[in-house]
Amino acid sequence: MSAHIESHDHHDDHGHGEEVSHSTLKGYMVGFFLAVVLTAIPFWLVMGKVIPNPQTLAIVILTFAAIQIVVHMIYFLHMDTKSQGGWNMLALMFTLILVVITLTGSIWVMFHLNSNMMPGMSHDMTEQQVKNLP
Numbered sequence: 466m467s468a469h470i471e472s473h474d475h476h477d478d479h480g481h482g483e484e485v486s487h488s489t490l491k492g493y494m495v496g497f498f499l500a501v502v503l504t505a506i507p508f509w510l511v512m513g514k515v516i517p518n519p520q521t522l523a524i525v526i527l528t529f530a531a532i533q534i535v536v537h538m539i540y541f542l543h544m545d546t547k548s549q550g551g552w553n554m555l556a557l558m559f560t561l562i563l564v565v566i567t568l569t570g571s572i573w574v575m576f577h578l579n580s581n582m583m584p585g586m587s588h589d590m591t592e593q594q595v596k597n598l599p
Contacts, residue, residue, distance in 0.1 A: 488543060496540025503533040 488496075507526045509515070516522040538544045544553050 488540065492540060496536060499536045499540070500533060503529050503536065 507529045510522060510525060516525060538557075544557065546554050548554075
């Protein structure tokens with residue numbers, strides 16, 4: 466009886482013919498540290514009332530949120546321009562375009578519905594005023 470044993474090194478073979486980046490403990494710790502800092506700073510800004518203008522505060526918080534999304538994508542999801550031959554980045558860009566179109570369109574529709582809905586009518590109009598409307 467002869468046994469035929471094939472020796473293959475499977476630990477890095479993902480069937481894609483390319484090198485797949487695996488993060489190290491150091492990489493995960495850097496990502497975790499950045500995520501904690503990017504969460505703690507906006508929390509401090511809100512709780513300490515550091516920025517009194519609510520619009521400015523909202524823009525700053527959204528900026529920190531966008532940066533944190535990028536940190537998560539790079540350090541935890543291992544997304545870059547080389548992963549999966551660039552298809553991950555292409556899918557991400559397509560998703561972002563759809564989200565921007567959806568949000569922009571929704572805000573545009575809501576704004577115009579609000580400004581074009583019976584402009585002279587208020588909730589405390591009398592019945593006589595309602596009857597005189599064209």
